[in-house]
Amino acid sequence: DTEVTQTPKHLVMGMTNKKSLKCEQHMGHRAMYWYKQKAKKPPELMFVYSYEKLSINESVPSRFSPECPNSSLLNLHLHALQPEDSALYLCASSQESVQGYSGELFFGEGSRLTVL
Amino acid sequence: QKEVEQNSGPLSVPEGAIASLNCTYSDRGSQSFFWYRQYSGKSPELIMSIYSNGDKEDGRFTAQLNKASQYVSLLIRDSQPSDSATYLCAVNNYGQNFVFGPGTRLSVLP
Numbered sequence: 001d002t003e004v005t006q007t008p009k010h011l012v013m014g015m016t017n018k019k020s021l022k023c024e025q026h027m028g029h030r031a032m033y034w035y036k037q038k039a040k041k042p043p044e045l046m047f048v049y050s051y052e053k054l055s056i057n058e059s060v061p062s063r064f065s066p067e068c069p070n071s072s073l074l075n076l077h078l079h080a081l082q083p084e085d086s087a088l089y090l091c092a093s094s095q096e097s098v099q100g101y102s103g104e105l106f107f108g109e110g111s112r113l114t115v116l
Numbered sequence: 117q118k119e120v121e122q123n124s125g126p127l128s129v130p131e132g133a134i135a136s137l138n139c140t141y142s143d144r145g146s147q148s149f150f151w152y153r154q155y156s157g158k159s160p161e162l163i164m165s166i167y168s169n170g171d172k173e174d175g176r177f178t179a180q181l182n183k184a185s186q187y188v189s190l191l192i193r194d195s196q197p198s199d200s201a202t203y204l205c206a207v208n209n210y211g212q213n214f215v216f217g218p219g220t221r222l223s224v225l226p
Binding site for chain 1 (some may be wrong): 152160165167204206210213219
């Protein structure tokens with residue numbers, strides 16, 4: 001069983017809808033991530049939160065808005081999306097780096113988003 | 117541009133054989149290396165992490181790291197049809213910056 005849980009598992013939305021993806025981890029990790037993955041491509045980093053502060057934003061369009069309410073929760077708010085935003089959205093978490101070595105990255109099961 | 121490269125495959129091996137998956141990376145400062153398995157339609161699952169030069173074994177899996185050659189590999193012994201998946205190599209040089217390779221699709225034939 002994954003210790004990173006994501007809801008919903010599937011989401012269909014229109015281009016004018018507002019929806020949110022949710023992620024929760026119970027591993028005590030202080031870094032949480034959003035990745036986007038298209039078919040037959042590797043995960044593509046969108047955002048990283050470290051100690052509840054946004055540390056990396058990979059020039060993601062403003063129609064994606066991340067939020068980290070506390071160290072265990074991560075949300076991704078979606079508004080005015082385009083059909084090309086349809087993808088698998090993956091949440092992940094990791095431990096802090098120690099002496100230059102990064103912690104392992106653990107993924108949730110993902111939320112499959114379809115934009116009509 | 118930091119890059120991680122893998123052969124896209126498909127790599128086909130017969131059941132019971134050794135599957136060898138390779139990964140090269142461009143950032144010489146990279147310190148942490150990971151292999152993930154991803155079944156079609158599912159999320160990536162961590163198989164192994166490796167931080168030091170040499171071999172690291174876990175069950176049927178062996179990761180090999182050679183920092184001088186900037187090369188990481190994953191060997192799967194006694195391959196099973198259930199090992200058929202895409203294998204992603206990921207590299208990290210510090211902090212939260214994980215760079216993923218394009219993945220190698222492995223097919224284990226019964």
